[in-house]
Amino acid sequence: MNKEEFCQRFSEVQDELYRVAFIYLKNREDAKDVVQETAYRCYKNIGRLKNEEYFNTWAVRTGINCSLDILRKKKHAVNIIQEIPDDDLNSSAADTAEARIFLEKLMFELSDREKTVVIMRHMYGFSLNDIAKSLKIPLSTVKSTLYRAMDKLKKEGHIYEQ
């Protein structure tokens, strides 16, 4: 896969990657850095992808890892923002208010592991076993983490109950 083909393929997931990264890092610049770093890692290691059918999943998984890496580097930084700036939301969306509430709970109330489990399970449909293998944690831990995360999201009668 040459550069042009890669960029073309990557463009299909770049927005999604940015948004996932934003959920973790809570600011635009860091999310953009994650997108760049993900593109870097994916292109560098494109030879390791045995089946291009899983390109999107692989890219998102790489993006989550990049986000967690940056968070680890910034673990001593204190994030004082507790809500999503308006600039970072699409104003045209009819349900922006509800989405904002959901996203803010996802971003600010869940731990990084809880975010990861929720995103992998409910956004990308990973099986619990795959999540356990991916995060290298026991299946029971995945289950309890997912349960706890969903419980937090359900509180206050959130519309995105599963």
Add this chain to the structure above:
Amino acid sequence: MNSEFKTALESLSVPDNISEEVINGVDRAWRYKIMKKKVFGACGIAAVFVICAVIAFIGIQNKPLIIPDDALIRVSSIDCMTGKPVLIAVSAEGKELGELEYESVTYLDENNQSIDPDEIFYFTAYWIDENGEIAFSEISAGGVSVQVDTKYGNKCYKLMDFNTNDWNNQLTFSMFNEKYAFTDKNDVYSDENAKVTMYFSEDDGKMSLKTEIDSKDEPFNRIVKTVPVRYQVFSSVPEMLGGMGGTRIEGELNVSGAIELYDGKKLITEGCEMYVNLSDDETAQKYWIRVAELAAQLDDGSIIYISGDWLAEFEA
């Protein structure tokens, strides 16, 4: 993706220049790959150089002795354990090139036929001291030329024993009963094909001796001039042919010209007049003349020596 989660996620705006981030990331990865290739290439080239250097070093260690075609082979010594000669290659300029590593040595006659050195030829072995000088020499087995089978291939060389004027380092040739012979000072080999003819004539009260050498073998066919060096004259009948019976009247002839023997007797040879005074042994019935040593000059100017035996007899 769960549609409700997707809807919520898509409410997050994405910067317009997000594609630039992708391009930047891909460019970084591309540069990394290029750099990796270069580094690996440089390492590969370095590795090749190292391997070549190692091979070259090993090659130098095992470098075959390069021997020019005009080199001579000197027998530097005889291995006391194996009895084989230790052969040293010597350049045409006289520089020692090194000791030959050989698997076998085949001695060849003038027709390049294999010969047994123990039975046929003899050569002079040289012991070389640390300065490359001949410390001393000893007669040992050898031949006219030698084919050395080295691990680098076969080559045929002339032994350098020829063409020196040093008696001690010289192959000598003897005449024995009108036959030429290769010999050292003690051992004799008769060459059945060689022929020597001695002519005696008396003219004006002078006996004349002429020596002819007829042989197609090297180096006889290269002789351009013979120079009598030393004759021996015996009176009375020898006890056996080639023996030393009777009264020996001996004199040294150093160079050509009129030679006077120490006892006053003289002989004349062609190109070299010699006179013998027979009056000292009036009881003698016959006189036997022996060419003790005869020098011959080859076409390249070098001198070889021929030692002989009984050649002619004449009445008193």
